[in-house]
Amino acid sequence: MGVKLPTAVMALLTLATSAGAQERRDDIVARGEYLARAGDCIACHTAPEGRIFAGGRAMPTPFGTLYTSNITPDPDTGIGKWTADDFYKTMHSGRFPDGGLIYPAMPFASYTKVTRADSDAIFAYLKSIPAVNQKDRPHELRFPYDNRQLILGWRTLYFREGEYKPDPTKSAEWNRGAYLVEGLGHCGMCHSPINALGGTSQSDAFKGGLIPMQNWYAPSLTSNREAGLGEWSLKDITDLLQIGISMRGVVYGPMAEVVHNSLQYLNDEDSKAMAVYLKGIAGPQPPAPSSALPSSESSLLVSLGKTVYDARCASCHGAQGEGKPPHWPPLANNQSIEMESAVNPIRMVLNGGYPPGTAGNPKPYGMPPFAGLLSDNEVAAVVSYIRTAWGNRGAPVSAREANELRAAPLN
Amino acid sequence: MAARVEACTPCHGDKGQGTSDVYFPRLAGKPAGYLYNQLLAFRSGRRKYPPMNYLLEFLTDPYLQAMADYFANEHPPLPQPTLSDVNPEILAHGEALVTHGDASGSIPACISCHGPALTGMEPGIPGLLGLRANYVSAQLGAWRYGTRTAKSPDCMQNVAGRLTEADVTAIAAWLATRPAPVNPSPVPKGAYALPFGCGSQPD
Numbered sequence: 001m002g003v004k005l006p007t008a009v010m011a012l013l014t015l016a017t018s019a020g021a022q023e024r025r026d027d028i029v030a031r032g033e034y035l036a037r038a039g040d041c042i043a044c045h046t047a048p049e050g051r052i053f054a055g056g057r058a059m060p061t062p063f064g065t066l067y068t069s070n071i072t073p074d075p076d077t078g079i080g081k082w083t084a085d086d087f088y089k090t091m092h093s094g095r096f097p098d099g100g101l102i103y104p105a106m107p108f109a110s111y112t113k114v115t116r117a118d119s120d121a122i123f124a125y126l127k128s129i130p131a132v133n134q135k136d137r138p139h140e141l142r143f144p145y146d147n148r149q150l151i152l153g154w155r156t157l158y159f160r161e162g163e164y165k166p167d168p169t170k171s172a173e174w175n176r177g178a179y180l181v182e183g184l185g186h187c188g189m190c191h192s193p194i195n196a197l198g199g200t201s202q203s204d205a206f207k208g209g210l211i212p213m214q215n216w217y218a219p220s221l222t223s224n225r226e227a228g229l230g231e232w233s234l235k236d237i238t239d240l241l242q243i244g245i246s247m248r249g250v251v252y253g254p255m256a257e258v259v260h261n262s263l264q265y266l267n268d269e270d271s272k273a274m275a276v277y278l279k280g281i282a283g284p285q286p287p288a289p290s291s292a293l294p295s296s297e298s299s300l301l302v303s304l305g306k307t308v309y310d311a312r313c314a315s316c317h318g319a320q321g322e323g324k325p326p327h328w329p330p331l332a333n334n335q336s337i338e339m340e341s342a343v344n345p346i347r348m349v350l351n352g353g354y355p356p357g358t359a360g361n362p363k364p365y366g367m368p369p370f371a372g373l374l375s376d377n378e379v380a381a382v383v384s385y386i387r388t389a390w391g392n393r394g395a396p397v398s399a400r401e402a403n404e405l406r407a408a409p410l411n
Numbered sequence: 412m413a414a415r416v417e418a419c420t421p422c423h424g425d426k427g428q429g430t431s432d433v434y435f436p437r438l439a440g441k442p443a444g445y446l447y448n449q450l451l452a453f454r455s456g457r458r459k460y461p462p463m464n465y466l467l468e469f470l471t472d473p474y475l476q477a478m479a480d481y482f483a484n485e486h487p488p489l490p491q492p493t494l495s496d497v498n499p500e501i502l503a504h505g506e507a508l509v510t511h512g513d514a515s516g517s518i519p520a521c522i523s524c525h526g527p528a529l530t531g532m533e534p535g536i537p538g539l540l541g542l543r544a545n546y547v548s549a550q551l552g553a554w555r556y557g558t559r560t561a562k563s564p565d566c567m568q569n570v571a572g573r574l575t576e577a578d579v580t581a582i583a584a585w586l587a588t589r590p591a592p593v594n595p596s597p598v599p600k601g602a603y604a605l606p607f608g609c610g611s612q613p614d
Contacts, residue, residue, distance in 0.1 A: 048455045260469035352418050356469035363474050366418030369462055373421055410461035
């Protein structure tokens with residue numbers, strides 16, 4: 001039509017557009033920060049007492065020690081020269097922009113599910129933080145694991161590249177939860193069994209496993225006999241994820257880190273979406289095998305355990321294991337006490353622990369460590385007692401199991 | 412707050428008075444700033460003791476401050492001083508170092524920073540009484556070897572680096588024999604001038 005706008009109107013439009021673009025850019029950065037929280041990038045890419053996202057944190061693995069990389073926008077030592085394309089391809093394919101292979105301690109097998117728009121937002125956020133000039137420290141891996149070509153084999157076995165594909169038979173909320181749990185949340189990194197090659201097969205996703213090097217058991221998310229949430233209310237699940245405590249249980253150990261650095265920052269909608277998805281994947285499972293009839297040895301152990309429990313534990317956890325939730329978790333009908341692996345209850349008795357400080361629970365109550373107060377036999381006895389009392393269907397544990405976990409790493 | 416710090420009590424006592432384990436220190440009545448600095452150092456891993464590092468890892472600054480305030484405000488009586496089986500010459504050497512430093516002047520007297528009554532100074536300098544010889548000796552050893560460090564200028568590392576193992580034994584033994592002072596509270600900030608800069612006790 002060739003209608004010409006007066007110059008003044010043009011100028012105004014230009015102003016409005018650039019202001020809009022600026023605002024949009026701020027929104028994207030804020031969304032990127034939120035998503036970086038959801039991905040818990042800080043847990044690995046920031047060293048203790050180090051500058052945020054400057055890397056250098058030691059990550060012990062069964063294959064040697066990896067040091068995390070600097071992801072601040074420093075052009076020489078960080079990702080300052082990267083483009084949004086580079087960042088997306090790295091997150092998506094597990095290869096550096098120059099094609100180099102990334103060790104799968106970086107959860108790219110989960111991050112591959114992240115959408116391009118979300119990847120761009122995270123990249124925009126990372127470009128907005130202060131640049132730190134700090135060279136990455138070389139990894140210290142043992143032969144033969146120092147050969148990056150081995151990663152090709154790992155990738156063939158365990159890596160399926162591709163963004164999250166929504167399941168059209170499920171609700172938008174379920175799909176949002178799945179996207180967060182399977183993608184940025186990278187929950188499968190711990191909650192799936194890790195085999196000797198450091199991989200997880202697809203069919204074992206979320207079936208639980210002992211976390212290498214940390215010796216905490218990350219329980220199954222698909223079995224209601226472990227951390228499956230099929231019988232939990234949505235409110236209890238979102239409380240656990242956002243606040244770290246709930247009427248059903250409390251997070252300690254590595255999961256305290258996840259809540260502290262990541263999940264507490266998720267908004268109510270996303271927490272609920274994760275809860276809906278998690279509740280959904282905890283399918284029916286065979287009933288608990290009735291625990292073997294206590295031998296005379298284990299009935300002695302359980303009887304000593306009751307004595308220890310009444311003296312040391314009952315004042316907080318209740319004579320019937322009912323606890324004083326949400327701060328003192330119930331032990332009766334508590335999946336983490338009853339599940340097949342007794343690693344977590346033994347470690348809680350030995351090491352105690354604080355739930356994470358969160359906005360919803362800034363001054364958590366802590367469990368005292370009993371390592372110095374109880375013998376191996378007493379630890380085994382009290383754990384055997386709480387696993388079998390009040391209708392709990394766990395199995396007794398031995399003094400040897402308790403003793404072995406005294407040497408478990410604490411950080 | 413007492414229920415919130417119950418996790419501390421098996422090792423430090425219900426009022427922070429210490430327990431029978433000689434390596435676990437008394438917390439009660441120490442300056443809150445000192446206790447807070449230790450909690451921060453244990454949380455970050457700068458001060459290494461895995462059971463402490465683990466407990467504090469995901470607690471927030473304000474909460475650690477509240478814990479420090481809690482134990483700073485507890486005042487259970489100081490324990491009876493121990494009768495030392497260390498020989499009198501060694502104790503005399505310890506007393507000399509604590510009260511006068513060494514003859515050449517390269518080691519300052521402990522009392523020049525920790526106070527004439529060894530009760531410390533607000534907010535960051537701890538008192539040295541009510542601690543067992545094993546604890547003091549282990550900590551001085553850690554400072555000497557650089558496994559315990561503090562904010563720069565790290566005055567304790569400078570001082571401990573000049574001590575010999577025999578000095579450490581003597582200082583720890585003599586301190587453990589000292590009776591409780593009439594007023595065990597740390598003196599107010601600025602009550603006396605420090606001989607040198609200290610990262611934990613900013614001006």
